[in-house]
Amino acid sequence: MCHGHSSRMSEGGAIAILRGQGRQSGALFNAKITLKNSDEGIPTQATFLFEKSNKFPSLGACALVIHQDGNLNYEDTNQMPLHHIPFDLCNQQACEICEISLPARLDLGVGGQGVIGRKMTLMNSRQVIAEGIIGWN
Numbered sequence: 001m002c003h004g005h006s007s008r009m010s011e012g013g014a015i016a017i018l019r020g021q022g023r024q025s026g027a028l029f030n031a032k033i034t035l036k037n038s039d040e041g042i043p044t045q046a047t048f049l050f051e052k053s054n055k056f057p058s059l060g061a062c063a064l065v066i067h068q069d070g071n072l073n074y075e076d077t078n079q080m081p082l083h084h085i086p087f088d089l090c091n092q093q094a095c096e097i098c099e100i101s102l103p104a105r106l107d108l109g110v111g112g113q114g115v116i117g118r119k120m121t122l123m124n125s126r127q128v129i130a131e132g133i134i135g136w137n
Contacts, residue, residue, distance in 0.1 A: 012036060014108045015137035016120045020130030029130045031122065033064075034137055035115070037108055044106040048098045061088050062129075066106075067119040070133050082118060 013036035020029040030051040035044050046064075066083040069076075085102055107113040115134045122129045 011137045013137045014116060014134050016132045016134045018120065018122055018130035018132040020122070020128065031130055033120070033122075035102075035106060035108060035134075037105060041105070042101075043104055044102045044108070046100050046102055048100075050096050050098075061086070061124070063087070063123045064102075065121040065123060066115050066134070067121065070117045070119050072119060072131060072133065082113070082115070 011034070013034055015035070016033045018029075018031045018033060032049040034047045034049075036047075037044050064083070064085040064087070065081045066085075067081050068079055083104075083106065085104070087100055087102070106115055108115060110116045116136060118134055119131060120134050121131045
């Protein structure tokens with residue numbers, strides 16, 4: 001992908017590959033989240049694609065947290081996130097693809113309020129389920 005050479009076609013928007021392991025259940029959790037802005041003034045569309053293990057955690061009411069930085073090795077609990085987006089994802093264990101409209105339109109750019117290069121965390125009841133970095137799609 002570096003130097004302009006890639007066999008993968010751009011889909012536009014942003015993407016985050018989230019990975020996690022439940023501290024109590026030991027369940028592995030992988031998700032691909034794509035973010036797209038269509039027409040001006042319309043909230044950002046988020047598509048979640050889950051790779052589930054046999055011990056997949058129940059999601060339901062969740063929050064996406066977009067942090068001020070892009071460091072996966074450090075957690076500054078005193079720093080306010082750039083975005084905290086609560087939503088109700090999928091209440092069914094069988095749901096592998098979910099699409100939602102976020103409550104606001106995100107800046108899918110770099111710097112300022114842009115989300116590219118920042119850490120994204122998927123949380124459920126204040127427990128971190130998975131984390132990753134947002135990049136171009």
